[in-house]
Amino acid sequence: MSRGNRWLWLAAILVYAFLYIPLAVVVIYSFNDSRLNAEWVGFTLLWYKTLLNDHEMLLAARNSLIIAFSASLSATLLGTMAGLAIHRYNLKVLPVLVFTPVAMPEILLGVSLLLFFLQVLHLTLGMASIIIAHTTFCVGFVAIIVRARLQGMDESIFEAARDLGASSWQTFRLVTLPLIMPAVVAGALMSFTLSIDDFVITFFTKGVGEPILPIQIYTMIKVAVTPEVNAVSTLLMLLTLVMIIIASRLEANALADKTSATGGGTGT
Amino acid sequence: MALLEIRNVTRRFGSYTAVDNVSISVDAGEFFTLLGPSGCGKTTLLRMIAGFDLPDSGEILLDGKNMVGTPPERRPVHTVFQNYALFPHMTVADNIAFPLRMAGKSAHEIKAKVAEALNNVRLSNFGGRFPHELSGGQKQRVAFARGLVNRPRLLLLDEPLGALDAKLREEMQIELINLQKEVGVTFVFVTHAQDEALALSHRIAVMNRGIVEQVDEPSKIYGFPCNRFVADFIGKISMMDAQVVEAAPLYLRLDVGELGEVTTAGKYGVQTGDRGVIAIRPEQVRISHPSDEPHFTNYFTGRVHDFLYIGDVTTYIVELANGARIEALLPNSAPGRATFFEVGDEVGISWRHDSGVFLQ
Amino acid sequence: MKAEEAQRKQQPAKFFVAGPPMLFLLLFFVAPSLIMIVTSFRFPGEFGGLAPFAPSSVPVAPIGTPVETGFTLEAYEFFFGDIIYAKIFLKSFAVAAATTLICLVMAYPLALLIARSDKRLRNLMVLLVVLPFASNFLIRIYAWMIILGPESALSHFINTFLGAFGLGPVSLLFSPFAVLVGMVYVHLPFMVLPLYTNLEKHDRSLLDAAQDLGAARWQRFWRVTWPLSLPGVFSGSALVFIPVLGMFAVPDILGGTGDILIGNLIKDQFLGTRDWPFGSVLSIMLTLAVLSVAGLAAWFARSSGTERAG
Secondary structure (H helix, E strand, C coil): CCHHHHHHHHHHHHHHHHHHHHHHHHHHHCCECCCCCCCCCCECCHHHHHHHHCHHHHHHHHHHHHHHHHHHHHHHHHHHHHHHHHHHCCCCHHHHHHHHHHHCCHHHHHHHHHHHHHHHCCCCCCHHHHHHHHHHHHHHHHHHHHHHHHHCCCCHHHHHHHHCCCCHHHHHHHHHHHHHHHHHHHHHHHHHHHHHHCCHHHHHHCCCCCCCHHHHHHHHHHCCCCCHHHHHHHHHHHHHHHHHHHHHHHHHHHHHCHHHHCCCCCCC | CCCEEEEEEEEEECCEEEEEEEEEEECCCCEEEEECCCCCCHHHHHHHHHCCCCCCEEEEEECCEECCCCCHHHCCEEEECCCCCCCCCCCHHHHHHHHHHHCCCCHHHHHHHHHHHHHHCCCHHHCCCCHHHCCHHHHHHHHHHHHHCCCCCEEEEECCCCCCCHHHHHHHHHHHHHHHHHHCCEEEEEECCHHHHHHHCCEEEEEECCEEEEEECHHHHHHCCCCHHHHHHCCCCEEEEEEEEEECCCEEEEECHHHCEEEEECCCCCCCCCEEEEEECHHHCEEECCCCCCCCCEEEEEEEEEEEECCCEEEEEEEECCCCEEEEEEECCCCCCCCCCCCCCEEEEEECCCCCEEEC | CHHHHHHHHHHHHHHHHHHHHHHHHHHHHHHHHHHHHHHCCCCECCCCEECCCCCCCCCCCCCCCCCCCCCCCHHHHHHHHCHHHHHHHHHHHHHHHHHHHHHHHHHHHHHHHHHHCCHHHHHHHHHHHHHHHHCCHHHHHHHHHHHHCCCCHHHHHHHHHHHHCCCCCCCCCCCHHHHHHHHHHHHHHHHHHHHHHHHHCCCHHHHHHHHHCCCCHHHHHHHHHHHHHHHHHHHHHHHHHHHHHHCCHHHHHHCCHHHCCHHHHHHHHHHHCCEHHHHHHHHHHHHHHHHHHHHHHHHHHHHCCCCCCC
16 A cells, blocks of 8 residues: 555545444434433433333424425435436426536525425425425426436437337337336435425424424424433434345345446457 | 339438439349448438438339338338447347337247347347447447348448448458348448448449449449549559540550550440540559560559558559559569569550550 | 437326425425525514515504515615624634634544545445434534533643643533534535545556656655545535534534524524514525535636546
8 A cells, every 4th residue: 555545544534434423423422321411421321211102202203204205205216206307308498407406506406496386385284295395396306316327328228229110109108117226216215304304394384283303303403402312313313224235235146247248258 | 123223313411412302223132232422412311211301303223112201200211320220128038029020020920020130130038138238240240130130122231331440340241241132121331331241242333422422233343443533442552644546346545655556355335536544553554574575465663652552462653654643463473572673664555455444 | 300200209107206306405405495595585583584575464563663665675675784694694604614624634534544544445435424314413422512512521630731721621521622513513424435436446556557667655645546536625625615604403412602603693683583584584695605615616626637547
């Protein structure tokens, strides 16, 4: 290892430490037998027990899961269509509509949806408004993933299908869909994760009704901090960790073997 | 009636004309090749036959019916793509079965036909493999099998051998000829490799910048190119400016400036006084020591300007008194010596009284 | 023309596939944005929200109070009238710039290392950078509440250190420092990934050539690696700068009362004082700021180093 690389490694380790120590602190203190997040007293599962008995929190978790499922379903559907359309047709407007919500600060989307729901639709803010809001900003992510997958594929496969007698629908069903499926699933998982985690947009579109998980956490942080927050944080981290690993495995798998079916080579 | 008739087809992209009023007819059972440099329009034409593009004007008739406007999936025409385009998520057997499925054949029939197709390309045990498990040559054979399995009226091949290395390419060329004979399907083959075209085809259409220069059998294309482009594109050729002195039915006498005169075979439509070039293939030119008796009637002396040794033959580039350079081919059949002549040697070159072609 | 006929036949499929997402986004993205623009020109209602557009028979305010209706530039005048809003915008830009710079300095060595490592290690390292992103956004901020809190080991350490010099105890939390740390922490992965994607594509032989021609280590970095990495630097910077501009959660949780940024202002208008027109004006101003930054970043990225490094 060259001398320069040694400094790079040092810098890298420091950055990784910076990234992980705070999270480690949260996890460790979730087992701490003390109200304060100050110093280690002893090991306990008290906070997890409190968590499981906290009805408000459990309700919030249930609501968040329902929202995440619904939003990820609709976002995946719309996002896949958008990704396909943008890749296949030379569209001007749709790409802008799809990708802008991804790039701009979430607060703008949250605020404008708040106005829209109350002013125009006269909709009482609640689960429905949150699901719509989450779908709106997740569509872009799914579209990006699906489109990237399509761009990496050899176009002549679709032509070959039609050449051999398949109609547009058959081509989609038998060739396109199976090949983009990993991207679609990755997009669904990503949407699910983004939805469960979302704070800003949920904050504005939630209204005063149902408890939602990130908002609950926020309230606890601002009002009465107890290590119960640490416990729920740790559990959430575990959940999203699993989701991300599954998603990245799928992407890697799909890209690796299946796309090397075209192109020439040597040997008989 | 020809199987495929292309009538006055034109295709423009903006101000650029890719295919310019092309008319070609292909007979049933033929191995027909579209040959030309990149950008000559051959691939565009092929795509129009397949249905992936529409001509701006003209007709494309298959068995007498105009196909223009019919989408690719409804044409009895299949394509073998340049990079094979095998479906990566399907097995070899499923790939080959695909057109049969699209045609609604019974499962029983599909199974039988797929087995037969695999047999034809000598991949009988590969049905369960996936494309990414195959070598280049194997993928190619699957692509052929897939295109032929339901005996289309026409099989289009878009430079399918382009990605293979030289040795494999030669083997596949022979396989392709045999396959076509066995199956009897009409092939329309696109390539820019003129040696490949000469080896495989019954007839060749040489294309350049959107127009068809010449359509003929390989030997005629090679031996009697109709213009300078075709002469130069196919094989190697040397050219010298010439003017017709006498135009008889069986021969032409040409004035080649300070070198004197040259005779060549007669050509229809040529008149005294016409200007052009005399074109000679290297294998028609004999090289010899200046002291030897001239082999043929058309004899000149010159100096060896350069040579290219390729193992079996050596090509000598001889510069004549008027500055013209003529290539002469000498087989290295005599053992021991690598070359007979060195750069700067005085040599004599000659060719038969009826060799070469006069082109205008 | 025949070719156009076929294209027209393609249309139905196009509508089926592009239609639904387009409609959805027009309805739930474009329309709300337009509503926001319209709202910025309205009067605020007595009890929050908006005053009615036209005089109505339904009382919206205690009898006797004048109710203004219709369109107005009042909210805009309010914004431009007080220098404090400009100051807050400026502060937000400053925080965004500082965050971006710090993220760049921290992310670059890491991205460089990842790009130079071999394939398997690389994927693992990238995953390790992305994983903290897997934790909930609030948790990442909350973690710093613990670390910077007055009872934490870090606070004790720093204050003891300062105490030795006779300097008073300092509160790490609820300060601009905490806000900055929080912003950097949340956005660091966004800088690492684009940088890494760019650096990975660099052609190793360019560095070898430079070395062969006599360039020392630092020169090789400054004259070869850095210029080629600029597009990645700009993407990463945009991905950090823009969200930071609009962020309110970090100052809200980690900052003191004087540390509010644009995002906090906007949040207050909509959920606190409920002055919607003014909140809309603020949002529009933020949008314009974001658009200009995005435009600038795109322009920079295009004009410098658009050639691929490979």
